[in-house]
Amino acid sequence: MHLLWRINVFDLFFSLFLIYLKCNRxxxxxxxxxxxxxxxxxxxxxxxxxxxxxxxxxxxxxxxxxxxxxxxxxxxxxxxxxxxxxxxxxxxxxxxxxxxxxxxxxxxxxxxxxxxxxxxxxxxxxxxxxxxxxxxxVPPVGNVTGKTLVSSHFNIILASCVASNGRPAAEVFWRLGALNDSLRTEIGYTEHTDGSVTAVSQILGAPSKDLNQKKIQCVVKHSTLTKELELDYIINVHYPPELVVISPDDPTQTQEYLCSVDCNPTPTSYIWIKVNGSTPRSEGNKLFIPKSSSDFNGVYICTASNRYGSASGFLYVNNTVFMQSLYCCFFFSFLFFLKLLLVFKTLHNWHKQQQPQMYVRFWCIAENLYNPVDGKPSKVNVKCED
Incomplete structure (x- = not known):
């Protein structure tokens, strides 16, 4: 009886084990x-x-x-x-x-x-x-935002690169090239209720005039994009006029002068003034000076202005025709003098060659002759030998 009970228990556990193995398969x-x-x-x-x-x-x-x-x-x-x-x-x-x-x-x-x-x-x-x-x-939507900056020495946000509503969050970074050491970046994330994330990377630095028109690039990477999203941006910095240069508009035509200015934006006005005299005709940054008269000789001032300030440049004009004539006269006089000197030297050498050689070398000896009576000199005897 006891043995039979043990066999039944064994069969039960074996059956359960088979069921377990079957279920786990x-x-x-x-x-x-x-x-x-x-x-x-x-x-x-x-x-x-x-x-x-x-x-x-x-x-x-x-x-x-x-x-x-x-x-x-x-x-x-x-x-x-x-x-x-x-x-x-x-x-x-x-x-x-x-x-x-x-x-x-x-x-x-x-x-x-x-x-x-x-x-x-x-x-x-x-x-x-x-x-x-x-x-x-969700693929992110990338774009670069920025505004016109005014030159200063304080660090501000220069531009922002936004990868909006991506899931998961996009990777955003900047390629700055030579500006990598002078600018810095900051990045932040905003998670929305639908699970998407907006990533914003900002460029910070002082907006100096040296940054004007510099090109930088924002890069967005995401698992849904087959390649990197590259977004170019050009920094725009406004600054007042700093350097004014007046030069001939055409090097071959010195009667027109151009007033060139380093500033952003371009000047809104140009003012030409002649010191102690009337100003000839001008159009914007161009000044027209007649070449035929010395009445327009003198100092001219060009003042260029934009919304941030103004700067001036100076030009001294001396009548171009008179000076050119003076230079030409001096030059041709100098050439005539050289030619005359050359002719004189040639004639002098020719004259020397035409005269005979008249040089004679000889020795002369002078001796006194004395009177034998009183012992006084009576005459001088000169003997010469060649």
Whole structure:
């Protein structure tokens, strides 16, 4: 009797063990999935390694729209579908209950559909289920914003690069080139109620005139983008006139002078003034000085102004025709003098060559002759020899 009881207990545990092994051999093939906003997604759910007959396949979800778990689709053993919550146009059964394939397709995904989807296989003896994480991705919208800056020595925001409403958050950074050491960046994120994120990267620095018209680039990277989004931006800095240069408008025509100014924006007015005299005709940044008269010789002032200030440049004019004539006279006089000197030297050399050589070398000896009577000199005798 005792032995029989022991055998029955052993058979019971062995049967339970076989049932356990059989249940654990059941596998559900599925995987997490992601989809772009507005796209369609397939949720695969396939039961294998079981011979048990299904009675139902049930799909449930917990989403951003409804955090509570709800059933949205039931498939009975004959393959008939029952849609819940008016999702007939949203969910399509693409599996086969006889093949224990419960795959479905979700259409027109939105951020509110992001969440956990549960696939449940129901048998007469129980159920098997698996969870599938569904992520809805949203490409960010990138743009660079900025405003016209006024030159100063204080650090301010020069430009902002915005990657808005992306899911997940986009990566945003700047390519500054040679300005990398003089400017700095800051980045911030704002998460919205629908799960999207806006990333903002700002450029900070002092808006000096050296930054005017410098080109920088914002780069946005995101898993939904096939390549980096590159956004160019040109810094625009306003500053008053600082340097005024007056020069001939055409180097070959010195009667027109141009007033060139370093400023941004361009001057709104040019004022020409002649010191101690009347100003000739001018048009904007051009001054017209007649070449035929010395009455317009003197100092001229060009004052250029924009909304931030003004600056002046100076020009000294001496009659161009008179000076050119004076230079020409001096030049030709100098040439005539050189030519005359050359002729004189040539004649002098020719004259020397035409005269005979008259040079004679000789020695002369002078001696005194004395009177023998009184001993006084009577005459001088000179003898010369060549």
């Amino acid at each position: 059941v596998k559900i093939i599925s995987h997490d999935a992601s989809v772009k906003k507005g796209g369609n997604i397939t949720l695969s759910c396939h039961l294998i390694e079981t011979e048990n007959n299904l009675t139902h396949i049930v799909w449930q979800k917990q989403t951003r729209e409804n955090p509570k778990q709800e059933t949205f689709l039931i498939i009975d053993k004959d393959g008939k579908t029952e849609h819940k919550n008016d999702l007939l146009d949203k969910v399509k059964f693409i599996g086969n209950i006889k093949e224990k394939n419960g795959s479905v397709q979700l259409l027109g995904m939105t951020l509110m559909d992001d969440g956990i989807y549960t696939c449940i296989f129901i048998f007469p003896s129980g159920k098997n289920q698996t969870n599938i994480n569904v992520t809805v991705l």
